[in-house]
Amino acid sequence: MKVITLDYPISAPITNQKVILTLGFFDGVHIGHQKLIKDAKLIAEEKKLPLMVMTFDKHPKEIYKNDHKFVYLETAHEKEQKMEKLGVDYLVIIKFTKEFSQLKPQDFVDQVIMKLKADTVVVGFDYTYGPKDIANVENLPKFARGRFQIVVEPKQSIDKIKVGSTYIRKAIQGGNVELAAALLGQPYETSGIIVHGFRRGHKIGFPTANLDISDAKVLPAEGVYATRAKINGKWHDAMTSVGYNETFKTNHGLTIETNIFNFDEEAYGEPLTLAWYKFIRSNKKFSGIEELSRQLDQDKRNIKQYFYDLEK
Missing domain, CATH: 2.40.30.30 (Riboflavin kinase-like)
Structure with a gap:
């Protein structure tokens, strides 16, 4: 697995081919995350494309809510180890800055997802990329404009939790x-x-x-x-x-x-x-x-x- 840390804006594509792109912060890489990544891996194998996971160097709450005491479920190194075991080919870590947090939904799609050369985007049902009433999975097809496929993983629960x-x-x-x-x-x-x-x-x-x-x-x-x-x-x-x-x-x-x-x-x-x-x-x-x-x-x-x- 190749780990790549990027600043925004992304200056150049990472790969010379399309990728299956999975988006999320993935703190803990819990069983819901594992299911999402495994399903994305199956798509990648079927399409004979690499699997890329894009995440951030810090939780968005640290910027949005100025919460510098935010506690995590795992370290960056622990997350990397779990991603590698799940068969991820590229782990892309974008530095989550104030500037990045202010990206409009269309700009996120155009300047991040498209720069990463997504063939298919795999996300959880509650994934957001800006204000949740606008930048949600329901509106993602509108911003995608047919340039990539979208697969949405449903909510997962254990004993109604x-x-x-x-x-x-x-x-x-x-x-x-x-x-x-x-x-x-x-x-x-x-x-x-x-x-x-x-x-x-x-x-x-x-x-x-x-x-x-x-x-x-x-x-x-x-x-x-x-x-x-x-x-x-x-x-x-x-x-x-x-x-x-x-x-x-x-x-x-x-x-x-x-x-x-x-x-x-x-x-x-x-x-x-x-x-x-x-x-x-x-x-x-x-x-x-x-x-x-x-x-x-x-x-x-x-x-x-x-x-x-x-x-x-």
Whole structure:
């Protein structure tokens, strides 16, 4: 897969042939996105043309709503990896600027879609390219003027819940990581670097890896979770706490602390990826170390049983 980052206006075509073009931001590349891209790939194979996905370097809300605290479901690198697995030939990333955000719908078609040499455009039912009352899929044929074919993917739902990035973010922020996994097609993942903590877990028999998160990704709600931790290329069952150290009467900000089962190596400075499987319980303030230790022991037993049942 070739990854190409473009500034607007697009100065020259990327390819010397027509392409099947899929449009969207694709945050999370969830099961709805996957269905759309797989269907576009089938069209590309049938027409013997490359599949191109066009997206942006930042979410449009960062510009339209001046929301610079917007949290994502994945990093640019994670998105690229998923696109490549889906068989995308060209991933085009346009820098989403104030100027670009002000493009009129006809100009978007003429100066972006046509510049990318679209034979067929494949979009979701709710795709927009400007004000949604005008720049929607219903009006796209009018702007296309017969220059390319249009395929619209219908709405997808699971148990009457719309498959969409917004719903997935809300699920994660509410601690419902199981719903998020169902909509994503895999457990939600968070990556970072293991940093030094206060080593309180070591003192009570539950050593933890403290994760430093630098990416602007959504974090699960406070609480204890069944997770799997990938370190040194290997996955381990684990339990992870998201929250503040209330029992120890310290507040050094939100922490992500993971007790990795069957792992006792020093790993400071190492990258760690967490896959979030199930919310176990809410955080609570304990009377002391003894009560905390008993609760952590029970949490560990519950999580081990959960993963045992999951593998059955």
